[in-house]
Amino acid sequence: MELANPRAALTARKITAFMKPRDAMDVAPKQEPGAIRPCPERRFRVAAIPVLLISLTISRLLGGDESPLLIIRGGHMFNSTTGLMEPLGALVIKGGSISEKLPAGRALAIPAGAKVIEADGKFLLPGFIDGHAHVGHVLGAAGVRAEEILPLYLANGVTTLRNVGDLLDDQQRITKFIAAHPGQTPRLFLGSPLFDKSPPYHAGASIPITSAEQVPPFVERLAAADVRTFKIYVGMDRTIGGTIIREAHRHGRRATAHLRRYPPLEAIADGIDSLEHIESVFDFVTPPEVPVWPLRDERTHMAALAVASLRKRLLEEQIKTDFSSARAVELVETLARRQVMVDPTLVVYRNWMLLGDVEEMLQHPDLAKIPARLRNYWSSTAGGAGAGPEIADLRRRQMVKLQELTGVLYRAGVPLLVGTDAPIHFCPPGFALHQELELLVASGVPPAAVLTAATRNNAQALDEWHRLGSIEPGKLADLVLLDADPLADIRNTRRIVRVIRGGIVCDPAALLALVPAE
Numbered sequence: 001m002e003l004a005n006p007r008a009a010l011t012a013r014k015i016t017a018f019m020k021p022r023d024a025m026d027v028a029p030k031q032e033p034g035a036i037r038p039c040p041e042r043r044f045r046v047a048a049i050p051v052l053l054i055s056l057t058i059s060r061l062l063g064g065d066e067s068p069l070l071i072i073r074g075g076h077m078f079n080s081t082t083g084l085m086e087p088l089g090a091l092v093i094k095g096g097s098i099s100e101k102l103p104a105g106r107a108l109a110i111p112a113g114a115k116v117i118e119a120d121g122k123f124l125l126p127g128f129i130d131g132h133a134h135v136g137h138v139l140g141a142a143g144v145r146a147e148e149i150l151p152l153y154l155a156n157g158v159t160t161l162r163n164v165g166d167l168l169d170d171q172q173r174i175t176k177f178i179a180a181h182p183g184q185t186p187r188l189f190l191g192s193p194l195f196d197k198s199p200p201y202h203a204g205a206s207i208p209i210t211s212a213e214q215v216p217p218f219v220e221r222l223a224a225a226d227v228r229t230f231k232i233y234v235g236m237d238r239t240i241g242g243t244i245i246r247e248a249h250r251h252g253r254r255a256t257a258h259l260r261r262y263p264p265l266e267a268i269a270d271g272i273d274s275l276e277h278i279e280s281v282f283d284f285v286t287p288p289e290v291p292v293w294p295l296r297d298e299r300t301h302m303a304a305l306a307v308a309s310l311r312k313r314l315l316e317e318q319i320k321t322d323f324s325s326a327r328a329v330e331l332v333e334t335l336a337r338r339q340v341m342v343d344p345t346l347v348v349y350r351n352w353m354l355l356g357d358v359e360e361m362l363q364h365p366d367l368a369k370i371p372a373r374l375r376n377y378w379s380s381t382a383g384g385a386g387a388g389p390e391i392a393d394l395r396r397r398q399m400v401k402l403q404e405l406t407g408v409l410y411r412a413g414v415p416l417l418v419g420t421d422a423p424i425h426f427c428p429p430g431f432a433l434h435q436e437l438e439l440l441v442a443s444g445v446p447p448a449a450v451l452t453a454a455t456r457n458n459a460q461a462l463d464e465w466h467r468l469g470s471i472e473p474g475k476l477a478d479l480v481l482l483d484a485d486p487l488a489d490i491r492n493t494r495r496i497v498r499v500i501r502g503g504i505v506c507d508p509a510a511l512l513a514l515v516p517a518e
Contacts, residue, residue, distance in 0.1 A: 075088050101473065129160040129468065130162065131164075134424070139423060149515060164256060165194045175190075192230045200233070215244055245271050265284075278346060278402050288327070315394040319397045335414045410443075434494050450490060481497045
């Protein structure tokens with residue numbers, strides 16, 4: 001997303017430096033070569049009905065003690081394969097992983113020394129995965145370290161982050177902190193810096209590429225550092241973008257994109273795995289005569305009045321977009337046929353890009369838990385070009401249009417991801433995930449499908465479905481226990497009793513207390 005005050009451009013020496021392989025990541029033992037294979041058709045593997053039981057260790061840091069066995073007894077669990085909430089007899093967690101599941105009504109002998117969580121009347125979900133996060137991008141300019149805000153994710157049930165654009169050095173530093181503080185932090189799966197034109201749009205988070213020949217060595221080094229997701233950014237064209245996709249796949253990794261110069265039909269034909277931000281679809285279903293909103297560096301020579309006039313004219317044209325047009329139907333059907341994932345990140349459009357100057361966004365109660373330094377940075381740098389109260393209604397109608405397109409994608413069978421772009425302006429880490437879930441439901445996506453997207457689909461986007469995204473034996477014990485049914489009301493995902501991260505039981509209130517107020 002577009003940011004104010006980017007860092008100064010990186011030198012070639014710095015670019016080389018941040019790509020050097022570092023220590024192994026917190027995220028799990030490296031897989032055998034070829035184990036991660038993005039399928040050319042990108043069809044998801046569908047597991048059998050999840051079987052579930054869990055064993056977990058209580059975090060001493062957050063006031064618990066250690067036990068070799070944890071049992072969650074009673075209540076209901078969300079099956080992310082069927083989309084159903086099923087009665088639960090008991091789950092057994094051992095060594096940080098789910099050991100077994102007993103069906104409802106079956107007796108269980110509790111071993112001596114086991115810890116038991118009584119879950120009658122409660123609802124157990126797989127840990128949420130934020131499918132679009134940044135741990136270095138933005139925070140440095142705000143004077144905030146990722147280590148300070150990571151507990152916000154875990155407190156909100158987000159047990160895993162899919163990074164989609166940061167410098168490798170930043171991510172590797174943070175993985176060391178995560179490895180040392182598993183009871184305070186989510187898992188982190190690394191993403192590449194942004195592959196962009198030269199000069200890049202976000203100099204402090206990008207690899208500027210000027211020829212396809214530069215791509216293979218960059219991808220090889222990043223893959224060796226266990227980068228999972230390779231991101232093509234707005235300035236990249238097909239010649240280089242297609243090479244990035246092919247090289248990522250050659251190393252068993254996935255490629256995603258925030259598109260502008262590289263049309264999505266071309267990216268799909270080249271094998272792209274996913275698209276980031278709903279505008280990567282919306283900008284290409286509007287009539288071809290409607291120009292897209294120019295990027296910041298493209299507006300530098302425009303007078304303020306000209307920018308405001310253009311913004312108003314574009315909004316007036318964009319809200320007329322017909323999603324039943326041949327242009328729109330072709331793109332949506334192609335996305336569905338090829339099972340290309342789309343990560344709408346509606347929350348960043350509502351909270352900042354379109355409505356970042358309206359009172360309900362500026363005073364949203366979720367912002368109260370964010371360090372003051374970050375809130376102040378957001379407020380001081382969030383001025384939107386061409387915004388203003390005179391076009392507030394047009395901007396609201398544009399938001400409705402983005403949500404309408406999201407519903408169209410879902411009904412067409414396009415697999416959706418759930419991401420937030422946190423900590424971009426007014427997208428509070430952790431809390432923004434719940435806001436995104438609510439926006440997706442308001443867009444016409446049923447609660448069960450939204451929860452599936454935030455768990456199963458996001459795990460599949462990381463090629464981690466074998467370990468994450470559902471509650472079944474052999475998978476990691478990453479869980480969220482709620483005291484109300486989110487299928488009845490998606491806002492109930494906020495009603496968190498406990499978060500379990502790799503067998504560590506965490507108290508949300510204790511996690512929030514770790515985050516500095518200033």
